[in-house]
Amino acid sequence: MGAAGPPLGTFMGIPGFEIILSIFHKLGFDPNLLCNSPMSFGMLLTVGSSIFTALGYMLGYFGSVTSFISANLVSSATVHSSDVTYLYLVRWLAANKVSTDCRLFWVTSRRNLQSSTARRLSVFGDQGNQHNDESDVDGAEGEDDSLGPKLKFSPAPGISWFWYNGKPIVIRRSCDPNWSQFVGDLPDQTMVLTTIGRSPKFLRDLLARARREYLEAERHKTTVYCLAPQIYGPSRVVWDQGRAKPSRDISTVFMPSEEKSRIINDCREYLSPGTAHWYARRGLPYRRGYLFYGPPGTGKTSLSMALAGELNLPLFILSLSTGSINDESLTQLFVGLPKKCIVLLEDIDCAGATDSSAKSNETSWGKKQKKDNKQPQPPNNDNFPRHGKTPVSFSGLLNAIDGVASHEGRILIMTTNHRERLDAALIRPGRVDMEIKLGFADAETITEVFRGLYQELETEKEGAEKVSCKARRFAELVPAGVFTPAEIQGFLLSYKGQPQKALEKVASWVEGKNRKKSGRNKLKLRRNGRNNPPPNIMPPSPPSTATPDSAMSPTSSLQLPEPTTTTAITADA
């Protein structure tokens, strides 16, 4: 008997040793016997290393076979989630039930508020059915949508495959390895499609089809992009693709028709193929800017949305009053715009874009804040510009709009409720090429709002003539130049499908509104009087000192500040 070999436990720490032991067990050997003599121990080592060598050869061989196949016998396409092609593909997979039939799948729900990527990807479940925006093509069967968001499926990270036109297609989906699942968002992803055959035509055709189907589904929709905080990497704001909404028909925006066609024609002319060359030949930057101004609820945002739908352009919405952007992020956002799009820059009277008088206020106030070492907060003064935490400076705004880095080809729409506060430099020709004033509803707009709300009754029980007649009567009862279209719409929405009832109730509604408005005006006057007491003379009665009696009359038009009755365009055409 030779000397016994070392006990088995000595080798337990060696990687792979346990596998060798389990193989021995499977083959019916007792590995302890092998350790009882040095020879047996040597045998154990030899057998173990032979198994490893054989495995290594097999893997190496397999590796060379797969690299040979991938280099010579298959074609593949790689798509990254940062590109819109990824969206075409995800939608196509969903529409063709590949996502639902996958054995290994990834699941998300649409209303994951934290997750911008999940929202973006889950949009595509909706696209397969254009008639019902809320339905899903890839939701779980039998799921009750009324209970909450349906589940969305897509191929899981890893490898899955499906048949398409008689060929197997392998999908390899991989995620950004730096992704932390605790942040609530989905990681950047890459999808590689591989199929048999050297010709790339098959996959190109598939991708072209995915693109065509996506764009066809999008044709009657407007894709709206808003701001989203960047969760990964450096903290900054980025454009987040919201849901593609059914486009708003331009006919649902009520404003004088000749002015509506002027702005549409101007945009069309600007976007026509020859115009870019025309600008380039004259050395002009190829940009077009519009200013929509007027009181809140007069249709500035609605008109922008409808224009985006009419021109089939994506809409990028940015509000300067949120305070979440600064000069740097504003420039970054403008640089990140596609070549052709509409940018809606709301509330440009905020954040440093005010006229010099307001700016001088801002300076002294800012100095005071610095002295007090407090977080700047706007004073409670209606004439003072609102500021967010990271206000955009006036020069930062100008730089983003038409600085060197600013893209050409886009349409910029700026909106404000206070045109008088804007610096002349901001609205000079070249930055603003056409101004549109949206005002309180005139008689024509009031009639249109009424007809718009009850238009389906024109074909049903009421008949067109009856609805028009009621609309005219309604316009007689609502004073022109006092209410915004939003206010009138709000009232009519309480009487959906009941035009007669709306007619009966409108007089008391007008009366109540007038009473409220005159009360607010009086309060404002009193406050202004306290803030600026007149020296020795009595102040002249302002127009808004309407007597309560006159305000009570349903047809009296209140002398509100700047009651405009029409939408006016001033353009340099």
Ligand SMILES: Nc1ncnc2c1ncn2[C@@H]1O[C@H](COP(=O)(O)OP(=O)(O)OP(=O)(O)O)[C@@H](O)[C@H]1O
């Ligand atoms: N001219 C209009 N034509 C059709 N609808 C209108 C019009 N004005 C307002 N509305 C309706 O009123 C609501 C608010 O309109 P919108 O947001 O476009 O106003 P706005 O001028 O952009 O307001 P704000 O200055 O507060 O952003 C919307 O539901 C819209 O449909």
